[in-house]
Amino acid sequence: KLEEYGFALLDASKAIEVDPKYAKAFYRRATCYLQIVKPQLAVADFKRVVALEPRNTVVQSQLTATQKLVRRIEFEKAIEVEGEKDPVERCHEIIAEGQLFDSP
Numbered sequence: 001k002l003e004e005y006g007f008a009l010l011d012a013s014k015a016i017e018v019d020p021k022y023a024k025a026f027y028r029r030a031t032c033y034l035q036i037v038k039p040q041l042a043v044a045d046f047k048r049v050v051a052l053e054p055r056n057t058v059v060q061s062q063l064t065a066t067q068k069l070v071r072r073i074e075f076e077k078a079i080e081v082e083g084e085k086d087p088v089e090r091c092h093e094i095i096a097e098g099q100l101f102d103s104p
Contacts, residue, residue: 005032021053027059030066039070 012029015022030045046063049056 003035004034008032009036023049023056026052030062034066039066039073042066043070063099 009029009032012025012032015025016029019025026048030042030049033039033042041061045064045065046059047051049059050063053059091098
């Protein structure tokens, strides 16, 4: 299976140009954005789908999950210091060294 998200993005964007209320095109474009690791853009399209289809609980849950992903990415970028190890890797080291809790 070829995963050509660029073509799918173009197709969805063209469909949106033709019909700006075409929820399925916004949904498809959002899922493409997730696949190419652009969750902020996916959030915008998921919000549009929810606005067009407010009772669509599947998209509402995907929107919530994607928003959580964006917040996590932003948090990790905020705490990252240049030259510092990956926060997850550092946590594993701290646990392995027994530094998680202060000794009495």
